[in-house]
Amino acid sequence: MDFQLLQQYWPDLLKGAWLTVQLVSLSLLIGFILAALIALAALSRYRICRCAAQGYIFIFRGSPLLVQIYLIYYGSSQIGWVQDSFLWAILIDAYWCALIALTLNTSAYTAEIIRGAMSNVPQGAIEAGQAFGMSRWLLLRRIILPQAFRLMLPAYSNEVIQMLHASSLVGAITLLDLTAAAQNLISRTYASNTFYLAIAFIYLATTYLISGLFRLAEKRLYRHLNRSH
Amino acid sequence: MFKNIAAYGWMLIDGLILTIEIALLSFMVAILFGLIGAYGKLGRSRINRFMANCYTVIIRGIPEYVLLLVLYYQGAQLIRSIVSLWSEPQGFIEINSFIAGFITLGFVYGAYATEAFRGAILAIPKGQVEAAYACGMSRWLMARRILVPQMWRFALPALGNIWLILLKSTAIISLIGLEELTRKSRIAGGATRDPLLFFGIAAIMYLLLTVVSTFIIKYLERKNNYELRKPGI
Numbered sequence: 001m002d003f004q005l006l007q008q009y010w011p012d013l014l015k016g017a018w019l020t021v022q023l024v025s026l027s028l029l030i031g032f033i034l035a036a037l038i039a040l041a042a043l044s045r046y047r048i049c050r051c052a053a054q055g056y057i058f059i060f061r062g063s064p065l066l067v068q069i070y071l072i073y074y075g076s077s078q079i080g081w082v083q084d085s086f087l088w089a090i091l092i093d094a095y096w097c098a099l100i101a102l103t104l105n106t107s108a109y110t111a112e113i114i115r116g117a118m119s120n121v122p123q124g125a126i127e128a129g130q131a132f133g134m135s136r137w138l139l140l141r142r143i144i145l146p147q148a149f150r151l152m153l154p155a156y157s158n159e160v161i162q163m164l165h166a167s168s169l170v171g172a173i174t175l176l177d178l179t180a181a182a183q184n185l186i187s188r189t190y191a192s193n194t195f196y197l198a199i200a201f202i203y204l205a206t207t208y209l210i211s212g213l214f215r216l217a218e219k220r221l222y223r224h225l226n227r228s229h
Numbered sequence: 230m231f232k233n234i235a236a237y238g239w240m241l242i243d244g245l246i247l248t249i250e251i252a253l254l255s256f257m258v259a260i261l262f263g264l265i266g267a268y269g270k271l272g273r274s275r276i277n278r279f280m281a282n283c284y285t286v287i288i289r290g291i292p293e294y295v296l297l298l299v300l301y302y303q304g305a306q307l308i309r310s311i312v313s314l315w316s317e318p319q320g321f322i323e324i325n326s327f328i329a330g331f332i333t334l335g336f337v338y339g340a341y342a343t344e345a346f347r348g349a350i351l352a353i354p355k356g357q358v359e360a361a362y363a364c365g366m367s368r369w370l371m372a373r374r375i376l377v378p379q380m381w382r383f384a385l386p387a388l389g390n391i392w393l394i395l396l397k398s399t400a401i402i403s404l405i406g407l408e409e410l411t412r413k414s415r416i417a418g419g420a421t422r423d424p425l426l427f428f429g430i431a432a433i434m435y436l437l438l439t440v441v442s443t444f445i446i447k448y449l450e451r452k453n454n455y456e457l458r459k460p461g462i
Contacts, residue, residue, distance in 0.1 A: 078424065078425045
């Protein structure tokens with residue numbers, strides 16, 4: 001571990017870390033919204049919606065993220081109508097491709113988490129809501145979603161951590177995220193121990209920061225249940 | 230399009246076979262590390278417990294890609310320095326990407342398998358363990374006759390998930406140059422200037438592997454739980 005090198009090059013690492021944070025937070029945010037819609041579709045009354053949502057979840061959960069990134073970065077530019085449309089400007093940029101791949105990937109995993117949580121909401125609560133004459137949307141808004149949100153937290157915290165770790169792959173399409181920045185520095189300075197240890201520590205610390213925050217949130221959301229203790 | 234598939238199809242099949250091989254090998258290594266880790270976590274020795282906890286905490290906090298890079302690029306140095314403890318290392322040591330790949334993946338997913346086995350062992354009724362001790366079994370005999378045969382059943386769902394995740398993680402090894410499915414499809418896509426087709430085929434192959442694995446896991450779970458099956462469902 002060579003602290004002098006770290007002192008000299010930390011701006012590069014910071015730049016990489018900033019890109020990682022951007023990619024992860026944006027993809028999680030957009031992915032969550034997408035996932036909520038997909039989960040609703042997966043639980044829909046209409047068979048077509050259910051099949052489409054399940055197909056989407058199956059495809060994105062069943063193939064590796066790296067292949068998805070390659071498909072979007074290298075593959076999408078081949079399609080004729082993409083080249084002619086405004087999408088071309090987006091898909092030519094590795095940043096947007098990585099963001100799209102990460103978003104689609106996390107939305108499939110998150111949709112499955114939300115779906116599981118929604119179907120685990122106690123049946124009695126739903127029936128009680130129906131007995132009050134709530135409409136489907138009101139029931140969803142007041143009974144199912146708030147409870148599902150609480151139920152999904154542990155699984156979702158794992159997904160967030162997975163995304164943090166998965167974002168290390170975007171270096172494969174020339175983006176300089178934290179991992180790629182470290183690799184870059186290593187090829188310049190040959191100080192592989194220093195930079196690998198540094199990024200490993202950063203990832204480790206961030207991972208446990210995230211899981212700590214989620215545990216805190218969970219404690220807060222469940223505080224009505226352990227009042228007696 | 231069909232000309233390209235005919236020309237490069239066999240290459241992809243080779244890649245697929247290598248992917249399956251490396252996934253199976255990593256899974257075996259993962260089970261090995263998982264058993265060792267679970268032994269450490271549930272054992273009486275405080276040092277072992279501490280080490281096993283460090284193992285799972287550290288491994289689960291670092292991206293597998295970073296660990297792969299570290300092992301692949303640093304592993305040779307590490308082995309060299311270990312060897313030099315007792316003798317002067319001779320020649321040049323290089324870890325090939327196949328070995329680095331399956332050891333890393335096995336090591337990473339071993340941390341997850343540790344939790345799976347730990348949970349499975351804790352799920353075995355305590356009365357059985359006490360009964361074994363009451364019969365005069367030693368710790369090892371008890372573990373061999375009571376814990377190990379029963380724990381697989383409880384660990385199976387978690388192990389199945391680990392296998393499915395591991396299968397897809399093998400794609401990462403292509404980044405250190407192992408010519409498995411992803412790398413082969415990249416080569417084929419580059420050579421024919423048709424990456425969409427070949428990455429598409431690769432994705433479909435991975436999906437097929439997932440489907441087949443899911444069927445096998447479901448089958449094993451059904452077979453394993455025959456006496457636990459609830460009547461009427």
